[in-house]
Amino acid sequence: MTTASWLDLPSDSPFGLHNLPYGVFTTPGDERRRIGVAVGDQVLDPGAVAAELGLDAELVTLLAARSLNPLLAAGRPTWTLVRAQLTAWLTDPAFRAAVEPHLTPRAEVALHLPFEVGDYVDFYASEHHATNLGHLFRPGSEPLTPNWKHLPIGYHGRSGTVVVSGTPVVRPQGQRKAPADAAPSFGPSRRLDIEAEVGFVVGAPSELGTAVPLADFAEHVFGVCLVNDWSARDIQAWEYVPLGPFLGKSFATSVSPWVVPLDALAHARVAPPARDVEPLPYLDDRDDKEPWGLDIALEVRLNGTVVSRPPFAAMYWTAAQQLAHMTVNGASVRPGDLFASGTVSGPERGTEGALIELTWNGERPTTLADGTTRAFVEDGDEVVITATAPGPDGTVIGFGEVAGRVLPARA
Ligand code: CA
Numbered sequence: 001m002t003t004a005s006w007l008d009l010p011s012d013s014p015f016g017l018h019n020l021p022y023g024v025f026t027t028p029g030d031e032r033r034r035i036g037v038a039v040g041d042q043v044l045d046p047g048a049v050a051a052e053l054g055l056d057a058e059l060v061t062l063l064a065a066r067s068l069n070p071l072l073a074a075g076r077p078t079w080t081l082v083r084a085q086l087t088a089w090l091t092d093p094a095f096r097a098a099v100e101p102h103l104t105p106r107a108e109v110a111l112h113l114p115f116e117v118g119d120y121v122d123f124y125a126s127e128h129h130a131t132n133l134g135h136l137f138r139p140g141s142e143p144l145t146p147n148w149k150h151l152p153i154g155y156h157g158r159s160g161t162v163v164v165s166g167t168p169v170v171r172p173q174g175q176r177k178a179p180a181d182a183a184p185s186f187g188p189s190r191r192l193d194i195e196a197e198v199g200f201v202v203g204a205p206s207e208l209g210t211a212v213p214l215a216d217f218a219e220h221v222f223g224v225c226l227v228n229d230w231s232a233r234d235i236q237a238w239e240y241v242p243l244g245p246f247l248g249k250s251f252a253t254s255v256s257p258w259v260v261p262l263d264a265l266a267h268a269r270v271a272p273p274a275r276d277v278e279p280l281p282y283l284d285d286r287d288d289k290e291p292w293g294l295d296i297a298l299e300v301r302l303n304g305t306v307v308s309r310p311p312f313a314a315m316y317w318t319a320a321q322q323l324a325h326m327t328v329n330g331a332s333v334r335p336g337d338l339f340a341s342g343t344v345s346g347p348e349r350g351t352e353g354a355l356i357e358l359t360w361n362g363e364r365p366t367t368l369a370d371g372t373t374r375a376f377v378e379d380g381d382e383v384v385i386t387a388t389a390p391g392p393d394g395t396v397i398g399f400g401e402v403a404g405r406v407l408p409a410r411a
Contacts, residue, residue: 006093007103009040014398016040018391020086021258021400022068022223025109033066033112036104037086038258038400043109045102046082049089052098068115068259072203072222073335079203079222083263111257113164114225115201118336120159120253121326122197122229122245123152125317127273129345132357137237149277152317152325154339157229158250162338165256165402169230171379171409172251176234188409189232189248191362192377195343196300196310196353196385197227200319201259202337209330214285217292217320218262220333226256226298226385226402227340233356233376255338256385256402264397268389270295270313282328283321292318294389296399298344300353301384302377305368310344310353312387379408 005017015021015038025036025043036043047064062070063082071082089095124130127144130153134143147153163169171192177184203222206212212220229249236248272293275286285291296312322339343353352358355376359365362375377383383406387399 005090006096007040007090012396013040014388014396016395017090018395019264019397021260023114023257024067024112027104027109035063035065039090041106042103043106048102049099069336072115075204076219114257114259115336117159117162117338118334120157120162121154121339122157123154123322124342125152125315126342126345127316128347129343136356136361152322155244161250162253162255165254168407169252169404170407172232173409174235174247175238177238184238189234191233193231193233193355194383195229195231196298197229197340197343198296198312199225199227199255199338199340202333203335205334206327206332208332212323212327214320214324217323221262223259223261225259226387226399228254228385228402228404254402254404256400258400260399265294265389267392268295272318273314273316282324292320296387296389298385298387302374303368303381307366308350308352308358310351311346312344314346315341377406379406381406
């Protein structure tokens with residue numbers, strides 16, 4: 001049974017009672033950054049409600065914070081408690097008088113980066129994406145490197161340039177050298193691309209020197225957001241050998257303003273695709289009754305035209321395997337650490353999460369609704385990535401969007 005709310009929520013709302021994602025907002029009349037919870041087309045201020053109801057001072061402080069970090073650090077028992085409180089406030093008419101004054105229409109708020117990003121790691125977990133990129137970046141070689149099916153490949157990115165949805169992205173400049181060029185040249189990237197990804201937000205820290213096993217994933221991971229890992233393919237192709245992505249990726253990474261709690265995704269869990277190589281024991285989830293495949297359906301729009309529908313359920317490595325791998329050497333994680341899945345690409349045409357795959361290196365440009373074509377992203381273009389997942393009783397869990405418009409390079 002779907003719980004009813006005293007709010008008049010349509011049953012197909014992407015921000016229904018089973019979702020309750022967290023963000024950070026301000027209003028035109030009140031520039032204090034504070035935590036918000038999306039419900040229907042409104043934003044709830046849980047810190048204000050907790051204060052009005054006279055709840056425990058520690059809880060009020062957590063919920064009234066400027067970012068999600070204190071709540072992230074508090075750990076799963078607190079996350080469960082807060083979620084139960086939010087649900088009670090929005091369903092029990094006894095709370096209506098205390099809650100209703102602290103709802104603001106979503107259209108009236110400004111949304112900010114929801115948490116201070118600690119370390120940022122980006123993985124490479126789609127077999128289809130890795131195969132496509134292997135063909136394009138290393139023609140004539142085996143597309144998957146020999147390690148690919150033995151470990152989730154990743155790299156450490158730049159957390160200081162993670163920006164919230166809506167932040168413009170300035171076209172990066174750098175060195176690029178096509179194979180036929182005699183020497184590298186400098187200038188604005190000519191092959192600016194996107195990567196549609198899913199991000200995992202770490203809450204509870206782990207201890208330095210101690211690995212996080214697969215089974216402890218939900219103790220450490222708070223929730224999920226959408227990520228656009230902007231990528232300058234020409235800069236990337238020239239610089240990435242032998243140490244991996246650097247300036248071709250670090251100029252900007254956009255994230256959605258809402259963090260969907262892991263609890264909201266219980267009905268989205270699915271088995272990951274069959275693995276054809278036996279993983280080492282610390283990565284082996286084949287006997288897990290509930291491994292962490294997630295049925296999240298993404299959509300990528302370029303200037304309003306849907307150009308791709310990447311299926312997250314097709315990812316070879318799960319986020320639990322990524323966290324286990326990221327910590328297996330004893331590296332610790334902290335509240336606010338963000339790790340992204342890697343580009344989500346499915347096996348079929350129209351499910352590629354990056355333009356370099358969709359347009360096959362620009363050889364088959366994609367046509368937009370206005371009749372223009374794109375090989376890569378042009379100045380002025382806006383890219384919007386959205387996603388949904390199944391909730392209980394036929395409901396939908398929405399992730400909102402991560403949007404970004406490209407501005408010309410700065411001289
Ligand atoms: Ca990426």
